[in-house]
Amino acid sequence: LAKTTQPISMDSYEGQEVNITCSHNNIATNDYITWYQQFPSQGPRFIIQGYKTKVTNEVASLFIPADRKSSTLSLPRVSLSDTAVYYCLVAPVSSGSARQLTFGSGTQLTVLP
Amino acid sequence: DADVTQTPRNRITKTGKRIMLECSQTKGHDRMYWYRQDPGLGLQLIYYSFDVKDINKGEISDGYSVSRQAQAKFSLSLESAIPNQTALYFCATSQTGAEQYFGPGTRLTVT
Numbered sequence: 001l002a003k004t005t006q007p008i009s010m011d012s013y014e015g016q017e018v019n020i021t022c023s024h025n026n027i028a029t030n031d032y033i034t035w036y037q038q039f040p041s042q043g044p045r046f047i048i049q050g051y052k053t054k055v056t057n058e059v060a061s062l063f064i065p066a067d068r069k070s071s072t073l074s075l076p077r078v079s080l081s082d083t084a085v086y087y088c089l090v091a092p093v094s095s096g097s098a099r100q101l102t103f104g105s106g107t108q109l110t111v112l113p
Numbered sequence: 114d115a116d117v118t119q120t121p122r123n124r125i126t127k128t129g130k131r132i133m134l135e136c137s138q139t140k141g142h143d144r145m146y147w148y149r150q151d152p153g154l155g156l157q158l159i160y161y162s163f164d165v166k167d168i169n170k171g172e173i174s175d176g177y178s179v180s181r182q183a184q185a186k187f188s189l190s191l192e193s194a195i196p197n198q199t200a201l202y203f204c205a206t207s208q209t210g211a212e213q214y215f216g217p218g219t220r221l222t223v224t
Contacts, residue, residue, distance in 0.1 A: 032211040043117075043203050043215030044156070087155060091211040103148075105155040 004088050004104035011110050018075045020107050022088035025069050033064060033071045036087045038106070044087060048073070075109075083111045116140045117216040119204050125222045126194050134189045134219050136204030145187040146205040146213065147171075147179060156203065162187055194223040 005023040012018045024033070032051055036044035048055060050062040050071070061074040075082060085106040117138045126132050136145065143164050148156040158171030160179040168179060176198060180188045191198055199222050205213040 032209075034211045034213075036213075041201070041218065041220070043205070043218050044213075046212050046214065049211050089211075089213075091213075093209045093211045103156040 004090055006086075006088060006104045006107045008105070009108040009110070011112060012078055013112050014079055015077050018078050018082075018109060018111075020073045020075075020086055020088075020109065021070055022073070022104065023070045024088070024090045027068050027090055028092065030092050031090045032093045033062065033068075034089045034091060035060070035062065035071075035073045036089065036103075037082075038085045038087065047086075078109075078111045080111050080113060082109065084109060115217070117204060117206055117214055119202075119216040119219050121219060122217065123220045125224065127224055128195055130194050132191045132194055132221070134202055134204075134221070136187045136189070136216055138185050138204075138206045138214075138216075140206050140208075140214060141184070142206040142208045142214075143184065144207040144210060145181065146207070147177075147187070147189045148203045148205065149173060150201040150203060150218075159189065159202075191221075194221075196223045199223050 032049050034049040035047045037047050038044040048057055048060050048062045050064050052064050055062045063072040085108050087103050087106045089103050120135045146161045147159040149159055150156050157173045159173055159177050160171055161169050162181045165181050178190045202219045204216040207213040
């Protein structure tokens with residue numbers, strides 16, 4: 001079971017780039033790494049996913065080193081509305097898998113003016 | 114219209130009562146999940162289903178049961194509710210298992 005570890009909290013200022021790292025030492029070969037954003041009393045919202053190297057979309061970038069034992073979510077030029085809890089999830093992407101999914105406890109990002 | 118809906122959105126019930134939470138999706142995904150979230154904590158997987166005939170226990174399935182009535186519907190039941198089941202409950206769907214789409218949640222209070 002690929003448990004994940006993230007910092008409990010981070011503070012940043014508007015306009016800065018924020019990097020949140022997740023450790024997943026026991027990641028399996030067929031596991032993908034996904035990141036989610038959650039606002040209070042709402043369901044998590046998918047941000048980005050990747051398998052290795054770097055993935056970028058209109059919201060964020062995801063950096064994954066060759067050993068895949070960690071990943072870093074990068075949010076460019078954050079704003080106050082990016083204040084939320086960010087979760088990384090390691091999940092198998094294969095049919096018939098009976099693996100249990102594990103969300104970490106998340107990182108509370110607070111963006112200050 | 115939302116792709117993943119949950120009913121009810123809020124529910125207060127008494128200890129020992131049976132309660133059912135319902136989830137529906139219009140995304141056409143085969144995989145559906147039920148999670149529980151306690152205040153200030155992450156999400157814990159209760160049950161998951163990869164198709165209508167497939168039901169699997171998650172890490173905290175004790176005290177819960179599920180029913181997959183159709184590809185689009187996945188219900189969670191608490192047979193005899195207890196106060197420590199007070200939490201936010203989320204349903205999610207996925208086509209691949211990695212990218213998941215969550216419903217708005219049900220806030221359940223057991224008194």
